[in-house]
Amino acid sequence: IEPRDSFLDFVDHETIREFSHQIRENGVDLRLGAAIDRVEDAGEHIEVSLANGRHVRSEMLLFAAGRLGATARLNLKAVGLETDHRGRIEVDRATYQTAVPHIYATGDVIGHPSLASTSLQQGRIAACHAMDTPTLKESPWFPYGIYSVPEISTCGMSEQDMQQRGIPYEVGIGRFRETSRGNIMGLEHGMVKMLVSLKTRRVLGVQIVGEGATELIHIAQAVLNLKGTVDYFVENTFNYPTLAEAYKIAGLDAFNRMPIPEAFKVKIPVDKTAQAPETAKNG
Incomplete structure (x- = not known):
């Protein structure tokens, strides 16, 4: 039950839609935009009355209202x-x-x-x-891990961040079911979403939802902090069969949607022997 119309707003919105779809299929009922009117202990169950007139009954109620500093x-x-x-x-x-x-x-x-x-x-x-001891600074990009079922993990910018900053970008999607490992594991859901700058080709954000997301995200973290481009995922080979191959699929998806680099354009030779057609004369 969430009074707002959304949750986990700092996560890429498409990733949250994918997550919401999966947990609904797992039997979780999301009540968004539903303010709580009152909570009652009815003995054999807890009853939550919502402001819209609906009621929710359960054996147990977990109230999660964020964190306070223990100061x-x-x-x-x-x-x-x-x-x-x-x-x-x-x-x-x-x-x-x-x-x-x-x-x-x-x-x-x-x-x-x-x-x-x-x-x-x-x-x-x-x-x-x-202790006045010189040390390495923190890396600019760090991963978020949400240990839900399915897991969510992100590193870098979301699609909304890219839009707010006015960065031209392209999106690549790699779904777990497109990998051999995903087929072996019987995965119907799960994906890697990659955001790539159209100007520099750098990978600026990766969002993952699905099996092992919090482990897989570290590949993205390394590429982001080393200022890697989408070309890395096209050039490199990933172990087969692994879910990490979804990076390769997402990279190729983005690569194929982006303008072709000059070095990879097919050069069409010009036939210098061909003569231009004669211009028709009037009269």
Whole structure:
């Protein structure tokens, strides 16, 4: 049950539509745009009354309203630090120093992206800076992993990001059922979506929904951070049979939709011996 008309708005919208289709086929009933009027414990079941007059009954209710920074008991005001309305601390994102230079904060308590993976990287940067030890900076692109069934994982820009920034782009789709491994596993759903700049041919975003998405996304992460192009997926061979072949399919799909590079255009030889037809004379 979600009061808004959408969910996971930071994920590419087409990816969410694919995900929604799959979970509905798995028996999940999505009630979007449905505000909750009241929740009652009826003894043998929980009853949720919606503002639109509908009712939902279930054995159990999970209430998920986001996260708050666990800072209330830290007495941060005593050291001169403030938090926002969700208990989050503002930091310098290059060093993770707070407004008090010798105090650092990383992880969920500083807000976005609130991932265990990025929190570990933030801790490394903060510790090295605190100890005045030079270290490698964080990579600009990191993966998101949503451990739902099916999984969702993304790295880089979404289609909406590309449109907002005015970047001309092309899309390539590789579906798991198009791979031999997908056929072996009996997968009817799942896909890799690749977003490619028409100007530079660079891969600027990849979204995956389906089996093993959170593992497969690391191929995209490497290519994005190394500023790779769609040509990488056309040129390179992937193990057979694997779901990673969906990258090859998506890359070829995008490649075939894009303008042909000058180096790959077929040169048609000009026959210099051919004579132009004579112009008809009047009268």
